[in-house]
Amino acid sequence: MTDIATEYAATGTKQKAKSLPEAVFAWLLIGPAMLFIAVIVAWPLAETIRLSFMEAGLGGEEYVGLANYQDLVESRKFHQTIVRTFYWMFLSVALKLILGLIGATLLNAAVPGRALFRVLVMPPWIIPMAIGMIGWLWLYNGYFGVLSGTMMSLGITDGPFEFLAYKQSAFYSAVVADVWVGTPMVTLFFLAAMQGVSRDLYEAAWVDGAGRWYRFRRITIPQIMPVIVSMSLLSAIFTFNSFEIIWILTEGGPRGATTTLIVDTYKTAISNFKFGEGSARAVIIVILLGAFSLIYLNVLKYVNRKYGTK
Amino acid sequence: MATLSLNAINKSFGSAKVLHDISLAIEDKEFVVFVGPSGCGKSTLLRIIAGLEEATSGAIVIGGEDVSAAPPVERGISMVFQSYALYPHLSVYENIAFPLRVQKLEKADMDSRVQRAADILQLTDKLQLKPGQLSGGQRQRVAIGRSIVRNPKVFLFDEPLSNLDAALRGDMRVELSQLHQSLDATMVYVTHDQVEAMTMADRIVVLNGGRVEQFGTPMELYHHPKTKFVASFIGQPNMNLVPATVQGVDASGVKVELQGGYQMVLPVEASTVNSGDKVEVGIRPEHVTLGSEGLEISVNVLERLGGVSITYGTIGGDTRFCASLPGDAVIAEGAPMTLSVAPGDCHVFDAAGDVLRRKAAPALVA
Numbered sequence: 001m002t003d004i005a006t007e008y009a010a011t012g013t014k015q016k017a018k019s020l021p022e023a024v025f026a027w028l029l030i031g032p033a034m035l036f037i038a039v040i041v042a043w044p045l046a047e048t049i050r051l052s053f054m055e056a057g058l059g060g061e062e063y064v065g066l067a068n069y070q071d072l073v074e075s076r077k078f079h080q081t082i083v084r085t086f087y088w089m090f091l092s093v094a095l096k097l098i099l100g101l102i103g104a105t106l107l108n109a110a111v112p113g114r115a116l117f118r119v120l121v122m123p124p125w126i127i128p129m130a131i132g133m134i135g136w137l138w139l140y141n142g143y144f145g146v147l148s149g150t151m152m153s154l155g156i157t158d159g160p161f162e163f164l165a166y167k168q169s170a171f172y173s174a175v176v177a178d179v180w181v182g183t184p185m186v187t188l189f190f191l192a193a194m195q196g197v198s199r200d201l202y203e204a205a206w207v208d209g210a211g212r213w214y215r216f217r218r219i220t221i222p223q224i225m226p227v228i229v230s231m232s233l234l235s236a237i238f239t240f241n242s243f244e245i246i247w248i249l250t251e252g253g254p255r256g257a258t259t260t261l262i263v264d265t266y267k268t269a270i271s272n273f274k275f276g277e278g279s280a281r282a283v284i285i286v287i288l289l290g291a292f293s294l295i296y297l298n299v300l301k302y303v304n305r306k307y308g309t310k
Numbered sequence: 311m312a313t314l315s316l317n318a319i320n321k322s323f324g325s326a327k328v329l330h331d332i333s334l335a336i337e338d339k340e341f342v343v344f345v346g347p348s349g350c351g352k353s354t355l356l357r358i359i360a361g362l363e364e365a366t367s368g369a370i371v372i373g374g375e376d377v378s379a380a381p382p383v384e385r386g387i388s389m390v391f392q393s394y395a396l397y398p399h400l401s402v403y404e405n406i407a408f409p410l411r412v413q414k415l416e417k418a419d420m421d422s423r424v425q426r427a428a429d430i431l432q433l434t435d436k437l438q439l440k441p442g443q444l445s446g447g448q449r450q451r452v453a454i455g456r457s458i459v460r461n462p463k464v465f466l467f468d469e470p471l472s473n474l475d476a477a478l479r480g481d482m483r484v485e486l487s488q489l490h491q492s493l494d495a496t497m498v499y500v501t502h503d504q505v506e507a508m509t510m511a512d513r514i515v516v517l518n519g520g521r522v523e524q525f526g527t528p529m530e531l532y533h534h535p536k537t538k539f540v541a542s543f544i545g546q547p548n549m550n551l552v553p554a555t556v557q558g559v560d561a562s563g564v565k566v567e568l569q570g571g572y573q574m575v576l577p578v579e580a581s582t583v584n585s586g587d588k589v590e591v592g593i594r595p596e597h598v599t600l601g602s603e604g605l606e607i608s609v610n611v612l613e614r615l616g617g618v619s620i621t622y623g624t625i626g627g628d629t630r631f632c633a634s635l636p637g638d639a640v641i642a643e644g645a646p647m648t649l650s651v652a653p654g655d656c657h658v659f660d661a662a663g664d665v666l667r668r669k670a671a672p673a674l675v676a
Contacts, residue, residue: 200395203362208409208460209383218408222399307399308440 045286051279058273068280077256078264078281082288085240085260088175092239095179097232100186105216107187108194118191125184133248136177140164140249167257170250174258178245182235189231193224225307226300233296237289261285312373312386312463312496313338314359319368321354321520328354329520332368336498336513341490344500345507345543346517352500353468355517359498360389360466373463388457389466392473394449396441396456402428403437406455427455430492447478454489467499471506483509504544508532516540538663541592547632549592551659552605552625556580556587563669564658566591570626572605574651578658578666589666592657595620595634600641601650607631608646623647 052068054061072078107118124132142148142160151157163173197220205215221228243262246252252259252267259267261281269278314336321329328351336342344352357363359370361382369378370385377385388409396405404411406427410420428434431451441449450470457465470486471479487510490497501507507514508528516523516531516539524531524540535541541549554566563577568591576591583589598605605625613620617637625631633649641647658666 198393198395200391200393201397204389204391204395204456205408205412207360207362207382207387207389208456209412210408214412219397222397225399308442 048279048282051275052283054276054279056275056279061276064276068277069284071277072280072284081256081259081261081264084171085262088171088178088260089236089239092175092178092182092242093232093235095175096182096186096235096239097228099179099183100190100231101228103183103187104190104194105220107191121184121187123184124180129181129244130248132181133177133245136173136180137164137249140173164250165254167254170254171257174246174249177249178239178242181245182238186231186235189227190224193227194220197223222307225303229296229300229303233293233300236292236296240289240292241285261288313371314464314496314498315369315371316355316359317369317371319355319358319370320366321351321358321363322366327520329358329365332520332522334515334522334525336496339494339496341487341497341499341510341512342515343507343511343513344498344515344517345502345504346523347543348502350517351520352502352515352517356389356466356468356498356500359385359464360387361385362389386463387466388460388462388464389468390450390453390457390470392469394441394453394470394473396449396452398441401438401440402433402444402452402455405441405452406433406437406459408456409460423459424455427458430458430489431455446474447482450474450482451485454486458493463496465493465495465497467497469501470499471501472503479506486510505546508544514544516543518543534665534668535592535657536665538590538592538659538665541657541659541665545594547595547620547634549594549657550625550631551590551592552629552631554589554591554658556583556585556589558585559583563653564589564666566658568605568626569629570606574653574656576653576656576658577669579669580666582660582664582666583658588661590659592659593651594655595632597655598633598635598649598651600635600639601648604648604650605631606646607633607649609641609643612641612643621647 051061053063053065055064055067056062103121107114107121111117127135139145139147140163142162142165145163147163148157148161151161152159161169164170201219201223202215205219210218240260241262242260243266246258246260246263247266250258252263262285265278265281265285268274268281314334316332316334319329319332320327332355334342344355346352354363358365361377361380365378369376371377372386382389397408400408403424406424407420410423415423424437425434428437431454433448433451433455436444436448436452441452444452453470467486471482474482483506486499490510499506499510511528513525513527514531515525518539524536526534528544531540531544535544538551542551552568552570554568557565557567557573559565559580563575564580564583565573565575566589567573574591593605607621607623607625609621609623611622613622614637619635619637619639619641621633621635621641623631623633635641654668657668660666
């Protein structure tokens with residue numbers, strides 16, 4: 001007995017001695033990645049936070065405490081920008097999800113030419129954003145654009161209509177362009193999720209008398225719900241931070257009608273060289289998105305519990 | 311419950327014809343098993359009965375009503391899938407209640423039907439769990455529960471036990487047979503496992519290449535296989551088929567010389583063979599005994615299972631031969647042995663694979 005006990009004790013010590021180099025080895029493995037993240041994420045983030053407490057421009061830096069934040073809290077314009085940004089995000093994401101769901105359902109259905117449609121859905125996503133947006137600029141052009149021309153020939157408008165020249169039409173035009181870019185990705189993710197649903201489930205439901213809509217509601221949606229929730233979070237973050245689309249179409253105009261937080265931040269920090277104020281805005285974006293993501297992750301947890309397999 | 315008739319069912323996928331003129335009449339409350347190798351069309355036939363596949367031609371009549379053009383739900387059938395097809399996001403209760411929810415049944419009625427199914431299948435304490443939390447056998451029961459609550463005329467089972475391990479499969483076989491007795495229902499069951507077919511069926515349909523080879527009771531198929539295919543498919547271990555040459559034909563039967571040189575007179579009707587014809591003699595492994603005169607076998611592999619010893623060897627050089635002998639039989643691997651077989655136990659198949667009718671076959675038991 002004693003011998004066995006001693007042997008076990010000795011083995012235990014041996015294993016302990018071995019585990020130390022393993023930890024070092026693990027640190028060595030993740031070290032480069034951590035260093036990389038520190039350089040490209042942590043350091044810029046820290047620098048942004050530092051700058052947000054500064055009055056910083058081309059002339060130099062001066063510590064101003066919370067003054068930049070106070071200005072933002074008191075600015076009515078900034079409040080409008082926040083509301084506009086969330087409206088932009090919710091509207092665009094909702095449209096992307098609805099269209100994505102419809103698109104994926106159609107692409108998943110056994111229709112002739114399905115493979116072709118699957119390819120055709122890709123271009124908005126594949127085409128470089130700048131080129132796609134120049135296309136939209138032309139579409140929205142009052143004199144040369146096909147939309148304005150069609151509206152005129154149908155008698156909807158008397159003369160050329162510049163979609164991007166009016167506050168409301170510019171905002172919704174930008175939303176449409178953003179939805180155009182974002183829908184293919186959502187569609188493909190939903191399609192992949194739908195294809196993962198066992199055909200037997202649909203057949204079993206069919207045998208039990210469930211119609212198409214019932215099957216969609218009671219099988220497809222619950223089965224792909226975790227993907228819907230994940231995609232809406234991803235899509236929300238992309239849309240919230242969507243910059244190129246607005247910048248190319250309207251540069252945030254007319255009269256700030258398409259200025260979202262990210263455009264506002266860019267305009268303040270880069271166009272107007274107010275690095276301190278711009279940084280304060282950037283920090284607020286991080287906080288808002290952080291809070292938003294936290295809520296979402298909890299929703300995801302709930303969804304996984306409700307629709308999961310356990 | 312109801313009868314089920316299939317009248318000249320044909321099915322093609324493009325140019326590939328998978329079912330050829332299938333006609334069957336299944337009695338009320340009968341348990342019929344479709345059995346055959348992979349790709350023989352048995353699952354397709356079941357799906358056609360269910361209405362999940364459309365027959366290219368032919369009619370399906372359930373309870374006297376032609377349902378060929380009816381959607382699945384109007385056929386009065388319910389189906390248990392090989393994968394169970396349980397909804398993973400729904401509880402056991404909701405899975406069983408699914409068909410009733412589709413029918414928009416009253417809650418009280420639904421509760422009592424689900425409860426009854428759960429009682430029959432011993433799932434009462436599992437109703438709130440999700441399928442992912444159940445064992446394979448329990449999932450299988452939930453799938454059966456879902457088919458019971460609809461009170462269908464005909465139950466369809468598509469290889470429902472093939473995802474279970476061997477021990478559980480044995481248990482579930484017994485449970486399904488008991489379920490059939492307690493529900494007194496017409497059941498059609500698809501499997502590739504002849505043991506399932508033999509143990510559970512009232513009658514078996516043996517399918518091969520999209521055609522019905524034979525339709526009969528298990529013992530009928532065992533003792534009176536109509537074709538070489540049925541003979542070799544039914545029975546465990548498989549029937550041995552030994553090439554032989556007809557030496558002569560007379561009133562007592564056919565005289566053959568088996569590969570290896572052993573000669574026998576087999577009591578079969580010999581109207582289709584003549585002297586010199588090549589035939590195959592079917593000998594079941596359990597019908598041979600160790601003897602001093604008979605078939606000369608050289609033993610390659612010996613499997614001692616306790617009660618029996620399964621012996622694999624060759625006869626006449628290259629024809630494989632299997633014998634099921636007593637557990638303590640004195641046999642040695644690599645050594646020759648002599649096996650006796652009663653001529654009345656042998657089957658003879660002509661060159662086309664059709665059987666020559668046996669003159670003195672054993673009486674059939676139910």
